[in-house]
Amino acid sequence: MKFVFASDSFKGSLSSMEIAELLKQEARACFPDCECVCLPVADGGEGTMEAVLQARGGVLLETEVLDPLGRRIRAAYAGLDEDRALIEMAAASGLPLLRPEERDPLETTSFGTGQMIRDALERGYRRITIAIGGSATNDGGMGAMRALGIRFLDKDGNELSGRGKDLERVAGIDETGICPLIRGARFTVMCDVKNPLTGPDGATLTFGAQKGGTLKTLERLEQGMRRYEEVLIEAYGPEAGRREGSGAAGGLGAALAVFLHAEMKPGIETVLDLVEFDRKLKGASLVVTGEGRLDWQSSFGKVPGGVGGRCRLAGVPAVAIVGGMGKGAEEIYRHGISSIVTTINGPMRTEEAMERAEELYSCAARRMFRLFEAGTSLRK
Numbered sequence: 001m002k003f004v005f006a007s008d009s010f011k012g013s014l015s016s017m018e019i020a021e022l023l024k025q026e027a028r029a030c031f032p033d034c035e036c037v038c039l040p041v042a043d044g045g046e047g048t049m050e051a052v053l054q055a056r057g058g059v060l061l062e063t064e065v066l067d068p069l070g071r072r073i074r075a076a077y078a079g080l081d082e083d084r085a086l087i088e089m090a091a092a093s094g095l096p097l098l099r100p101e102e103r104d105p106l107e108t109t110s111f112g113t114g115q116m117i118r119d120a121l122e123r124g125y126r127r128i129t130i131a132i133g134g135s136a137t138n139d140g141g142m143g144a145m146r147a148l149g150i151r152f153l154d155k156d157g158n159e160l161s162g163r164g165k166d167l168e169r170v171a172g173i174d175e176t177g178i179c180p181l182i183r184g185a186r187f188t189v190m191c192d193v194k195n196p197l198t199g200p201d202g203a204t205l206t207f208g209a210q211k212g213g214t215l216k217t218l219e220r221l222e223q224g225m226r227r228y229e230e231v232l233i234e235a236y237g238p239e240a241g242r243r244e245g246s247g248a249a250g251g252l253g254a255a256l257a258v259f260l261h262a263e264m265k266p267g268i269e270t271v272l273d274l275v276e277f278d279r280k281l282k283g284a285s286l287v288v289t290g291e292g293r294l295d296w297q298s299s300f301g302k303v304p305g306g307v308g309g310r311c312r313l314a315g316v317p318a319v320a321i322v323g324g325m326g327k328g329a330e331e332i333y334r335h336g337i338s339s340i341v342t343t344i345n346g347p348m349r350t351e352e353a354m355e356r357a358e359e360l361y362s363c364a365a366r367r368m369f370r371l372f373e374a375g376t377s378l379r380k
Contacts, residue, residue, distance in 0.1 A: 001034040003027050004284045004316075006041045006277065008303035009051075010292040010323050013357035016040035016051050022358065023288055023321075026365040030373045037280050041289075043303050044190035044267015045133045049078050049088050055275040056080060063119040065092045065112035068136040069102060077116055080274065085125035089113045089249060090134035093144075095211065098136050103212025105138035105204075105221060106165040110252055114147025121181040129270060130256065131190040132249035138164045138208050138221055140197070140228045141255025149177040150259060164250070167224025170231050175259070187262035190270045192301040195247035197254050198226050203247035211250070225251060232258060268306030277310055286372060287311050287318040288365075289337070294320060296328025299335045308336030321364050323353065341368045 005020040014022075020038035027034050040051040053060065058080040065075045075091040090096065092112030095103070113130075120128050137143065142152050143162035151174040152160045160166040196202050204213070204222045213221060228251070232240040236258050245264045246254035256262040265273075272278070281287065289307040291298065299305040304320045311318035312335070319339045320332065329340060343360040344353055353360060 001031045002037070002284045003034055004037045004039065004281055004287045006039040006287060006303070006307050007289050007321065008042060008291040009047055010357060010361075013292070013354045014361060016042065016047070017054055018358070019290070019361065022362050023365050026362060026369050029366070030369040037284070039275050039277065039280065041268070041271050041275065041277075041303055041307070043301060043306070044131050044192060044271060046090075048131050048190070048267065048271060049086055052080065052086055052271060052274050053078050061119075061123070063116060065115040066109070067097045067112055068093050068108035068110075069098065070109065070111070073097070073112070075112060075116055077120065079120075079123070079125065083125060084127045084129070084274075085120040085123075086274065087113070087116050087120065087128065087130045089130060089132045089252065092116050093137050094134045095136040096134070100212075103136065104217070105136075105208055105211045105213045105250065106217055107163055108137045108211070109139050109143030109161070109163045110135065110137045110141055110250070111143035111147050111162060113252065114144030117144070118148055118179055121179060121185060126185045127188075128185060129188045129190065129274065130262070131267065132252055132256075133190070133192075133267070135249040135252065136211055137252070138204055138211060138213070138225075138250035140167055140203075140225060140251035141249070141253070142166065142170075142228075144252060145255050145259050148179045148182065148259075150175050151177065164221055164224070167221065167228045169224075170228050173231065173235055178259070182260060187256060187260045188270060189245070189248075189253060189256050189262045189264050190267040191245040191248045191253055191264045192267050193248050194244040196244075197229050197241040197246040197251055198222065201247070203251045206247065207250065266301050266306070268301060268303055272306055272310060277307075278314070281310065281314050281316055284316045287316055288321060288368070289318060290321040292323040293326055294322040294324070294329045294332060294340060295326030296331050298329065299331045304332055304337055305335045308332060310336070312336030319368060321361065321368060323357075
């Protein structure tokens with residue numbers, strides 16, 4: 001009997017690896033000779049780098065970068081093997097790096113993210129994955145590209161600093177100084193949003209407010225982003241800036257696609273590839289996945305939907321152990337999940353459920369494995 005455990009964390013209570021260890025204990029109580037494959041996973045958001053490092057090994061690398069307001073900080077990324085690196089934009093250019101009163105998308109820059117990419121290239125990494133969730137920026141990715149040697153110019157040929165307020169001044173782009181190491185590298189972007197660069201569903205009007213933008217600021221930034229989009233289209237063709245996901249991370253999605261020819265992939269799909277999920281799935285009798293709360297969103301870009309989809313293709317049954325269920329949770333049955341087991345086993349407050357998370361999860365896992373054991377006995 002072979003089991004594969006690939007659950008997201010239960011935010012605030014259990015990590016992905018803690019869940020895998022609880023599952024292993026309960027699996028071996030029912031099936032003493034079973035093989036257990038523990039794969040910490042995440043959907044490309046918070047905790048992704050840690051999960052991938054735990055699942056496949058690697059090293060944590062630090063470099064000095066500039067934060068969204070240009071202050072020097074230390075930021076870490078993962079070297080997964082001699083060729084692959086995983087970068088989380090939020091480590092250098094993320095919203096949590098700023099106090100609420102410091103958030104201003106006119107002033108913030110993604111320069112630090114570009115510095116991390118350059119550092120990875122200079123260390124010899126040639127297959128670089130970038131998770132772009134949680135940004136504090138709305139600069140069209142100009143800051144990050146500037147760190148890689150691309151110059152954005154105003155109408156007089158002066159170089160712009162690459163902050164949000166510079167979008168409205170862009171008149172030309174000079175790639176002659178681009179880091180030559182880019183040419184031999186492949187880039188993948190973890191991106192779960194399909195927003196365009198501009199418009200009501202674009203980078204600024206959809207995400208700008210959470211980055212500190214006022215109504216007046218957002219109007220100015222949107223006009224600037226439209227100007228930036230025009231320059232991109234004029235220089236690189238009609239698709240520049242208009243691909244799905246171009247509006248992610250304040251327009252960094254567009255810059256990565258245009259200048260680095262990056263491939264956009266859903267976060268969970270990228271993580272599953274990085275941890276070699278398909279290979280480890282071979283010969284499995286059952287896969288157990290899950291997350292803290294399962295609802296209609298779980299089928300789209302979340303861990304249960306991604307894991308379930310891979311299991312369905314491989315013909316391996318999968319179940320989800322979850323903290324709770326919300327509206328549309330049963331939609332997950334259409335995405336490769338055969339059953340849902342909740343950890344809550346009686347009336348209780350959320351605070352109590354989180355305090356008792358380990359106990360409740362173990363109990364749910366025990367129920368699930370005993371039911372699986374009964375099913376396998378019936379098939380004999």
